[in-house]
Amino acid sequence: MANESVATNVYVPYLEQKGFMSWLVTTDHKRIGIMYLISISLFFLIAGIIALLMRFELMTPMADFVSPHTYNVLFTLHGSLMVFFFIVPGLAASFGNFLIPLMIGAPDVAFPKLNLGSYYIYIAGTIIVLYALLQPADTGWTFYTPYSATTDTDVVMITFGVFVLGFSSILTGMNFIVTIHKMRAPGMTWHRLPLFIWASYATAVLQLLATPVVGITLLLLIAERSLGVGFFDPAKGGDPVLFQNFFWFYSHPAVYIMIIPAMGVISEIIPVFARKPIFGYKAIAYSSLGIAFISFLVWAHHMFTSGISEVAATIFSFLTFLVAIPTAIKVFNWLATLYKGSIELHSAMLYALGFVFLFTIGGLTGVFLGALAADIHLHDTYFVVAHMHYVMIGGTVMGFFGALHFWYPKWFGKMFNESVAKLSWFLVFVGFNITFFPQFFLGIQGMPRRYATYPEEFQSLMALSTYGSWILGLGVLIMTVNLIKGLFSDEKAPQNPYGSLSLEWQVPSPPPTLNFDKIPEVTDWTYGYGKKKEVDA
């Protein structure tokens, strides 16, 4: 790695400039990253509160807290806000923006103004969706036709918001691809790149190629609703299953848009706190690309019971099993990285290990849903709800929380309270498992998802799940307070508190406005931890 550059210029932290205008017109990737971070975190908290309300309603079989219609609106909002406004832009837009230029030794992204423009498009999308909340849709986040084409609620506004949001995703993806290709510091070859960069690259490709499809699909739905064009309405010669094909052609790759950056985060955190080189660097790097590629070919595994042909179902089941292989390889590589390490259980590391544990459950339960015969029974039950949350919370959100705790000192130049962070990790981890593990059993028992009311035999497990959600909620609350309090603490963060070799830790905390006084010269890969015995093959 490059040596710390000698300070030739005066150090001006990027947070130095104050005032509202300095944020509105900033083209600094770090500041744009912060704005994304605040926006997505707000949506995470709002959608999380909605989830708590849903779980509260589900404590008893009857619709006694809210009406069935209100419940349907709540799960639509929870899903839409979490997916489109938190988890898809999520790590890619916030940490991607902050880290990519720093990690590759660049002063900024390739197109800084476009980057700010992407953020404004994101805000435009959020304003449209907030307006849509006046008469919220009740279709579920999947907007399946014909229901979405016929319900009285305002589907057009929320889908239009998501459509607008898509452009932000596409432009950010393109910006990152160009940045990673063209802005790497001298000596930063592809095989020296941090794995977070490889993950961001794979994610950006998915964003660029998949997002237009959902944009067009939602546009078709809007045309169907407002102009009466029958794309999906069988009465007009349309095909309701076509919508599902279009929708999942985007939304399955989108699952990987959500999870791959988190895998990148884990690949950064584990080597630092184990003081070991990442095990199987190339396998992890290329498996990100492999997953991204195969993810385009598995969308119909969401549709085994939808009425697609048996041949199609069989082919998609097979391809789904293929995507499990690169995912399994990553888990084994992370484990092997721990071997003979010097492991520090910092809160960020706890989130990373929690990720490996929970994501393993999420991945293994995915095998049930990929196997045709088992999926017929489990599809559209709580088993799917549990599986999806193990991947999305156990995976992505754990990665997000891990990233928050790991890069916090770098990003803000301050420290949070580590003991409180560990406590909140524990509550999040335990609460999450109590919330979602019983749902696997509910699903096997046959409890269908999206039920406002349910048969009494499911009550004990449903209530357990609700109690778990309170612990999870408390954990997130404590974490949020701890991280916000840290911003106002007097404790200044050191430049490199964990002894990381990655470039972003070789500049002061918080980084200077232009990142590097002098573009660094890179001489080794990012993971040169540990003692080299002899020349490695």
Added chain:
Amino acid sequence: MTWIPEAASNLAGKVDGVILVITLISIFFFVLITAVLIYFAVKYRRKRDDEETPYITGNEPLEIIWTVIPSILLILLFVYGFVVYKDMRTPPKDAVDITVTGKQWIWTFDYYNGKKSLNELYVKQNVPVRMIMRADDVLHSFFIPQFRVKQDILPGRYTQLWFTPTKVGTYDLYCAEYCGTGHSQMLGKVIVLSPEAYDIWEKGIGVDEGDAVASLPPEELGEKLYKEKGCNACHSLDGSVVIGPSFKGLFGKTGTLEDGSTYVADENYIIKSIYEPQAEIVQGFQPVMPSFKGILSEGEVDALIAYIKTLK
């Protein structure tokens, strides 16, 4: 409660086989990964800050092993899932056809023998049944957990599934595809009758049931019909509005119709609402109720009215 519902069809055991094998393999890998994770985290926990760590970047034989073994296992699981799926999707030639129509939020069944039923599917033990399914409005999904069968129902297209019920009893039928406000109330029952009982049901109204029904006081019969015929999907008993007006305090109530005229909820109004629901729509409600003509007899409507009268 067992971990998996009772297996009550010929397919259930086969599906359970797939689920069980995947469960065992998953538990094996889960325990292995967790054990290694915890073992490493404890054993290699940092004790001093200057500990030396080895520089290990990979191990080709190990990486090949952990790529190849899961790959083989996954392909075997795919094949196993596929083989059972093939059985699930191939109805035998002698299967009996029953047509299902899903409509927000009721199930209607039309039998080969001309009989009809609502929300209650009658099938004969050990006789394969092929369900021919379509929807009237939006997507629904026909799901019987105890039979391990599920298939979406679409408007404008037929889908099918089949099963052979193996155990006499009553089983839950759920709508598994979200279909709007009353989705979680779109519940039915599958009643598996022994061949003898089925023959009697085929000839007239179900015997056990017919006798019981005939001997019930009208209010109780009305309550039974309220649940069985799906009224409860849309009409609450506690005054809350689900889809249609609540039955609580309904009888004798006055109100305004969509066209501005007023109505009194008397016997004539209720029977008309059941047989010709589109004729008079109460203000603030959608014209979504299906007609129950041919489904509820006049005697049954009388019983429902008697029941509604009790709901003060």
